Amino acid sequence: MTLSLRHLPGIVLSAVVTLLLAIFIAYPIGAVLVESFVISGPMPPAQLKATTSAALDAVPAAERAALVQRWVTSATEAEKVEATASAFTLAGAPITWDRKAAFSAQAVAMAAALKALPEATRTAVEDNFAIAHVMLHKRTALAFKVKDALGQQGFDALRNGTDDRWGLDHYLKVFQDPYLRNAAINSLSLAGLSVVFTVALAFALAYGINSGGVPFPSATRAVLLMPLVAPPVLIATATIMLFGRRGLVTHALLDQWLGLIDADETNLYGLFGVVLAQTLSFVPAALIVFDNVLRKQDGRIDEAAAGLGAGPLRTFCQVTLPMAWPGIKRAIVLVFIMSLTDFGNPMILGRDTPVLAGVVYDEITAYRNTPLAAALCVWLIIPSLLLYLALELIGRRKSYATTAGARSELPMPLAARAGLTFIAGAVAALIFAVYGTMALGAVTRVWGVDWSLTFGYFTSAGVDVGLGGSGYGSSERGLELVWDSVRLAGIAGPIGGLFAVIIAYVVERLRPPGANLIMFLALVPAILPGIIFGIGYIVAFNVPFGLPQLSLGGTSVILVINILFSNLFVGVLAARAALQRLDRSVDEAAESLGAGLISRFTRVTLPMLRPALLLGMLYVFIDGLTTLSSVIFLVSGNHKLASVAIFNHAVSGDYGYAAAKSLALLGFALLAMGLAWLVENRKLSFRRRDAMSADLAMVRP
Numbered sequence: 001m002t003l004s005l006r007h008l009p010g011i012v013l014s015a016v017v018t019l020l021l022a023i024f025i026a027y028p029i030g031a032v033l034v035e036s037f038v039i040s041g042p043m044p045p046a047q048l049k050a051t052t053s054a055a056l057d058a059v060p061a062a063e064r065a066a067l068v069q070r071w072v073t074s075a076t077e078a079e080k081v082e083a084t085a086s087a088f089t090l091a092g093a094p095i096t097w098d099r100k101a102a103f104s105a106q107a108v109a110m111a112a113a114l115k116a117l118p119e120a121t122r123t124a125v126e127d128n129f130a131i132a133h134v135m136l137h138k139r140t141a142l143a144f145k146v147k148d149a150l151g152q153q154g155f156d157a158l159r160n161g162t163d164d165r166w167g168l169d170h171y172l173k174v175f176q177d178p179y180l181r182n183a184a185i186n187s188l189s190l191a192g193l194s195v196v197f198t199v200a201l202a203f204a205l206a207y208g209i210n211s212g213g214v215p216f217p218s219a220t221r222a223v224l225l226m227p228l229v230a231p232p233v234l235i236a237t238a239t240i241m242l243f244g245r246r247g248l249v250t251h252a253l254l255d256q257w258l259g260l261i262d263a264d265e266t267n268l269y270g271l272f273g274v275v276l277a278q279t280l281s282f283v284p285a286a287l288i289v290f291d292n293v294l295r296k297q298d299g300r301i302d303e304a305a306a307g308l309g310a311g312p313l314r315t316f317c318q319v320t321l322p323m324a325w326p327g328i329k330r331a332i333v334l335v336f337i338m339s340l341t342d343f344g345n346p347m348i349l350g351r352d353t354p355v356l357a358g359v360v361y362d363e364i365t366a367y368r369n370t371p372l373a374a375a376l377c378v379w380l381i382i383p384s385l386l387l388y389l390a391l392e393l394i395g396r397r398k399s400y401a402t403t404a405g406a407r408s409e410l411p412m413p414l415a416a417r418a419g420l421t422f423i424a425g426a427v428a429a430l431i432f433a434v435y436g437t438m439a440l441g442a443v444t445r446v447w448g449v450d451w452s453l454t455f456g457y458f459t460s461a462g463v464d465v466g467l468g469g470s471g472y473g474s475s476e477r478g479l480e481l482v483w484d485s486v487r488l489a490g491i492a493g494p495i496g497g498l499f500a501v502i503i504a505y506v507v508e509r510l511r512p513p514g515a516n517l518i519m520f521l522a523l524v525p526a527i528l529p530g531i532i533f534g535i536g537y538i539v540a541f542n543v544p545f546g547l548p549q550l551s552l553g554g555t556s557v558i559l560v561i562n563i564l565f566s567n568l569f570v571g572v573l574a575a576r577a578a579l580q581r582l583d584r585s586v587d588e589a590a591e592s593l594g595a596g597l598i599s600r601f602t603r604v605t606l607p608m609l610r611p612a613l614l615l616g617m618l619y620v621f622i623d624g625l626t627t628l629s630s631v632i633f634l635v636s637g638n639h640k641l642a643s644v645a646i647f648n649h650a651v652s653g654d655y656g657y658a659a660a661k662s663l664a665l666l667g668f669a670l671l672a673m674g675l676a677w678l679v680e681n682r683k684l685s686f687r688r689r690d691a692m693s694a695d696l697a698m699v700r701p
Contacts, residue, residue: 232647
C-alpha cells in the first residue's frame with residue numbers, strides 16, 4: 001500500500017502528460033488522416049430515392065397520397081423534364097434526348113423517347129416519376145414536414161441531398177485532375193532542384209568551416225545561420241525587392257541606369273526565383289546537419305589517406321564524402337520535406353507555378369475543402385517517406401562511426417580554399433543583402449517608384465502611397481499585430497519550455513509503461529510538416545470530439561496551444577540529453593530524505609536543467625513569432641499574427657509593411673536570444689563566484 005501511494009504522484013503525472021500529448025498531437029494528426037477519406041457530396045439517385053421514400057412513409061397514409069398528387073400537379077414544365085429524366089435513370093432506361101436543349105424541345109423529345117420504350121420499362125419510368133419529382137423539387141418541404149420524425153441528422157441529409165461516405169476519391173484526384181497533377185509535378189520538380197542546390201551548397205559551407213577552408217569559421221557559421229530566426233517569407237520578399245519587376249538590381253540598376261535589360265521581362269519571378277529563395281531559406285537547416293557530422297570526423301583518417309598516397313581530391317571523394325553519408329541522407333530528406341511543404345515562397349515568387357502546398361492553402365482558405373486538403377497533405381508525406389526508405393537502403397551495411405579527434409592538419413589546396421571562401425562570401429553577402437533590403441524597404445516610401453524615406457510603415461497611420469490603396473497593408477498598418485504575436489509567443493514560450501522539461505523528466509526518470517510512446521508523440525511535430533499540424537487543429541478542434549461547446553476555432557487559445565505543442569521537441573531532446581548525463585542518485589537521495597515528486601523536480605532537477613529549459617522556452621518563443629505554415633489556417637478576424645500579416649503583405653505587394661513587421665519580429669527574436677544568453681551567463685558567473693569563495697575558504701588559516 002505504501003509503495004502504491006509513493007508512486008501515485010508519478011503515475012498521475014505520467015498519465016496527464018500522455019493525455020495532453022494524445023489530445024494536442026496525436027488527435028489532430030489522426031483527424032487529418034480520417035478527414036482525408038471522408039467524401040461529402042450529392043447522394044446517388046437510388047440512395048436519394050430511398051431516403052425520400054422513407055421520409056414519405058413518415059407522413060400519415062391518409063395525407064400522403066394527396067400531398068404527392070398536389071406536388072406533382074403543380075410541377076412546371078422544367079420540373080417535369082428534370083423529374084422524367086431522373087425517372088429514366090431510376091428505371092435504368094437510357095436518356096436519348098439532348099439534355100442541354102430548351103425545356104420545350106426536351107419535353108417533345110422526352111415524350112417520344114418514353115413512347116419508344118418497352119412496356120415494362122415505360123411502366124417503371126412512369127411509376128418513378130412522382131418520387132423523382134418529390135426528391136428533386138419538394139425535398140426541402142418534405143424534410144420540414146417530417147422533421148421531428150427524421151431527427152436532425154436525417155433532416156439534414158434529406159434537405160441537403162448530400163451524404164458522407166468513405167473513399168479514396170480525394171487521393172485519386174491528384175491523378176485525375178490536370179491542375180492537381182501539374183501541381184504535384186511542380187512540387188516534386190521544385191523539391192528535387194532545391195535538394196540539389198541546397199545540399200551541395202550546405203555541404204560545401206560546412207566542409208569549409210570545419211576543414212579550415214573558410215577564414216573566421218565561427219563568425220561565418222553565425223552569419224550563415226541567421227536565416228533561422230528570419231520572419232516568414234523574408235527571403236522571398238527581399239528577392240522580389242532586389243530582382244523583381246521593380247527590383248533594386250533589375251529595375252533601378254540594370255534597367256533604368258544601365259539599360260541592359262527590361263525588368264518587366266527579365267526578373268526572378270518563376271521557378272528559378274523560388275529555387276533561389278528556398279535554397280537560401282533551407283541552407284541553415286542543412287548546414288546544422290552537416291556541421292554536426294563533419295565536426296565529429298577524425299582528421300587522422302584524412303592524414304592516413306594522405307600517407308597512403310591519396311591526393312586532396314581523392315581523399316575528399318573516397319574518405320570525406322563517404323564518411324558524411326549519414327548526414328547527406330538526413331539533409332536530403334530534410335530539404336525535400338521543407339521544399340515539398342513550402343507554400344510561401346512559391347506563392348510569392350512563382351505565381352504561375354502551382355504546387356501542392358499552395359493548393360492546400362487555397363482549398364482551406366478559399367473553399368473550406370478540408371477533406372481534399374487533408375488528402376493532399378498525406379500525399380506530401382508519401383514521397384518524403386519513400387525517399388527516406390530508398391536512401392536508407394544505400395550503405396546500410398556499412399559503419400560510419402569514428403572517434404572524435406582533432407581537425408586534419410593537412411593543408412588545403414589554395415584553389416579549394418579560394419573557391420570555398422568565395423562561396424561562403426557570396427552566400428553571406430546574399431544574406432546581408434536580404435536583411436539590408438528589408439531594412440531599406442521599411443523606410444522607403446514606395447519601393448521601385450518613390451525612394452524617399454518615411455517611418456510611416458511603423459505607425460498605425462501608415463503611408464499614403466497615392467496609388468489608390470495598396471491591398472492588404474491598408475487594413476493592417478503599424479506594429480499592433482507584432483505586439484499580439486509577442487504576447488501569444490510569450491505565453492507559449494515559458495509553458496512550452498517547462499512542459500518539455502516535464503516530458504523529459506517523465507520519460508527519463510519516472511519511466512512509466514509506454515515511455516517510448518510518450519517520447520514518440522513529443523517528437524511527431526518534428527517529423528511532420530507544419531502545414532499538416534495546422535490543418536489537423538482545424539479539423540480536430542472546430543468541434544472537438546463532436547462537442548461544439550469545446551470549440552477552440554477562432555480563439556487565441558488554439559494559436560497558443562498550436563505554437564506550444566508544435567515546438568516542444570527541441571526542449572524535450574535537450575532536457576532528456578541533460579538528464580542522461582546527470583546521476584540518478586541525486587534524485588534518489590532527495591527522495592530518501594523525504595522530498596516528494598514536486599519538491600524533487602522543482603528544487604533538485606529543474607535547477608540542473610536550466611540550459612535545457614531556456615533553450616526550450618527560446619525555441620518555442622522564436623518559432624511562435626516567425627511560424628507561418630501551421631498558424632495561417634488558425635488565425636481569425638479577432639486574433640491575428642504578424643507572421644500571417646507579413647505573408648499577406650508580401651502577396652499583395654505591400655513591401656513596406658512586410659519589411660517593417662519583419663524587422664520588428666527580428667528585433668524581438670534577437671532580444672529574446674540576448675536575454676537567454678544573459679541569464680545563462682549570469683548563472684555561470686554565480687557558480688564561478690561560489691566556487692572561488694569555497695576555494696578561498698579552504699585555504700584560509
